[in-house]
Amino acid sequence: MIHDLITIGRISVDIYPNDIGVDLEDVTSFGKYLGGSATNVAVAAARHGRATAVVTRTGDDSFGRYLHRELKKFNVYDSFVCPVARLQTPVTFCAIKPPEDFPLYFYGRLPTAPDWQIAADELDTAAIRDARVFWSTVTGLCQEPSRGAHLAAHLARPRAALREGQHTILDLDYRPMFWDSEEDAREQVARILPHVTVAIGNDKECAVAVGVGTPDEQADRLLAAGVEIAVVKLGPEGVMAKTATERVVSAPVPVETVNGLGAGDSFGGAFVHGLLAGWPLAQILDYANAAGAIVASRLSCADAMPTPEEVTSLLADRGRLVPGTAAPGTPEAAESGAATAGVIK
Template identity: 55%
Template sequence: MSEPDGPQPPYAYDLIAMGRLGVDLYPLRAGVPLAEVDAFGKFLGGSAANVAVAAARLGRRTALISRTGADPFGAYLHTELRGFGVDDRWVTPVPAYPTPLTFCEIFPPDDFPLYFYRRPKAPDLEIRPEELDLAAIRAARILWVTGTGLCEEPSRSATLAALAARERRGHTVFDLDWRPLFWGGEGGASGAGGRTGAAAVGVARPHYAAALRHATVAVGNLDECEVATGEREPEAAARALLAAGAELAVVKRGPDGVLALHRDGTRAEVPPVPVEVLNGLGAGDAFGGALCHGLLAGRPLPDVLRYANAAGALVASRLACSSAMPRPEEVEALLAGRVEAVRSDGYGMVGRPRPEAVRSEAHGREARGSEAYGSGTHGSEETRPAAREDERP
C-alpha cells in the first residue's frame, strides 16, 4: 500500500510542499478579542509551510515551493524555514505584493477565528508553471499541494502542472484545504455556506476534480470533502474521493476521529487523541506532516493515523503552529499516555491531556473551528462579521 523507507537518490526530498506561506500574529492571551489584545507572538504560518515544518521535525528532508513579498517579513520567513530545516530554495520574492499576515482569536476549545491580510494579492498565488523544478518534483517521495493553490492564476496552473509532472508516482497528496473567502465565498459548504458559499463551491469544484485526477492521496475534513465531491457522509465522501482518482482517502471527522479508505480495500478508523485544546490552528498541518512521515515509513494504515492524530493533538494543546510541531519522542510519549508529552511551546501557554475525548482531532493544517482537536484540521473559516473588511489592505 505504501513504499517503506529505503535507499533514495541523494537529490530526492522526502517531501516537497507547495502553497501558502505567511506570518502568523497570534495573541499571547487566550479568550481575549483582538480589539483588546496588547501582545502578539510572531510565527511562520501557512498550511503548506506548516506541513513541511511538521515533517522536518519528524526527521524528513523537506522543501517548500512558495513566494513572499520582498520585505522584512519575507526575510523573516526565510530565516524561520531554514531554522526549521526546510529547504527554501524555491521560495522567491514578489516585489509587487506584501508578505501576507494572518491574525487569530483564541477561544478554546473550538473557536479560533482567522483574519487574513492577503490583498491586493498574496505572493504565494504568484507561483508560475515555468519556474517549477519539475525534475525535483518528480523525484520527491511525496508532493503535497493544497486547494488554496487552485483559487487564482498563475498558482492554479502551476499546481496542476506539478501534479501532472508526478504521473502519480510515489505519494502525490492533495490537501483539500477549503478556504471559501479565497474563492469569493463567505462560509463553508452546504447550509453553512453563507450568502455566496454555494457560488464559491460551484467555482471551485471543477478545479478540485482536475487535481484529484492526478492525486494518489486526498485529505480533508467533512466540509472540504463536500466541496470536492458533493458528499458529506464520511464513508460516501471517502468512496467519492477514490472514484475521483485518489488511491487513499483520508476523511477527518472532528470529535469522531479519522476514517481512511484505500483502493486496495484497506479500511482504517481511529478515534481522536484526547487533549485540552488551547489553539486548534496548526493541528491539521501537524497531522499532515505526520501522515507523510507514516506513509514513507510503510507503517500499517491504522498506525499511521494514530501517529498523525497524536501529532495534531500536541499542536492543538499549544499556542503556536510551526514552532509547536512535535518531535518523534513527543508523539511517542503522548501515544504511551505520558503527561510530559504535552508541554509548553515556549510561550507559557499549554493545554493538558484529558481523560476523555474533548474535541481533539488534529488533521489538516490550521484547525478549523469545531474540528480543532487531537486528530488534525484547519483554522476557523467563520471569520467573524468584520472579516470581509479585515481582508482589505
C-alpha cells in the first residue's frame, strides 16, 4: 500500500477542560481526546480523504489501547504504532482561555516518552520511501533514539529520488521545554533541512531554525538551505509562502476562537491535501487557513478536524476562492453559479 501521507512523531491523550475561560485548578470536568501534533496532522489529512499513517509509540496501557481505537475511528493506519514496555502513554492537559491563552501541560514526557523511543531499525523504510508525502517535526529531533530514526527516515527518501508530486515536509514545531537550548535545536534542524522540500513554522519556530529576521528573510534562509516551499505563519496577518519564483500571502479567515491549539495541525493536513491535489499555492494556503480556522472555533483537536465540505463552505461564506472554482466576480464565476461553491475538482 502506498500512503498519501505518513507522519512520524508525537501522540498523546489530550485532556481538555469542559470549562472555558478558567485556570486549570478551577476546572471541574474534562474531555478525553486523541492528540499529538504529528498524529493530528495524519487525522486532518484523513478527514480530507487521504490515505494516512502515523509512525509513533504509546505505553503498553489502557491509554495506548484507547489511542489505537481512535486512530482506527479516524481512518489512520495504525500498524506503525506499537507499545513501549515500562513507559506510560503521555497525557497533555491544557487550560482554554480564548482568544489567545491556551497553556499546555505535558505529563509523562520527561525524561522520555514512548514516541521518543522510535528506533531507526524499526522503521518501514520502504513505506516511508514510497509515501507521497512524509511529515516530521522538530520535536522528534530532541533526543535519541528518535533523532536517529528521523534522520534515517529522511535518508530513506533522498531528494534526488523523489518522484514528481512527492514531498517531504518538516514542521518546525519547537517546544522549548524539550530542549537544552535553542542552539541545540538549530543544530538538529540544520541536519534535516537539506532533506526536505517544504518547511512550515511560525515566527518563533523559524527563528529557532534559521535565525531572527523578517518573514521574508526567514523564508529566504529556508530556501537557501534547500527547501522548495517555505511557509511562514504570520499570526493575525495570515500566512506567507515563498518559492524560488513565487511569493504568496493568504489573509486569515476570521472566526470566534474557542481553542487555538489544533489549528496548526488542521492547517498542516489541509496543506498536504491541497499539495497532493496540485492546486496553485495561493489556493492551498487559503484552504489550509480555513481548515485551521474551523478547528480554532472548536474545543478539541483531532475530533474537530473539518471535512472538505466544511472548509469549502467557510471559504464560500467569506467570499474566498474555493479550489476548483473561478474567482468571485469573474465571468467564469457568474456562469458556474452558486451550485458549485462547495465543489473541489
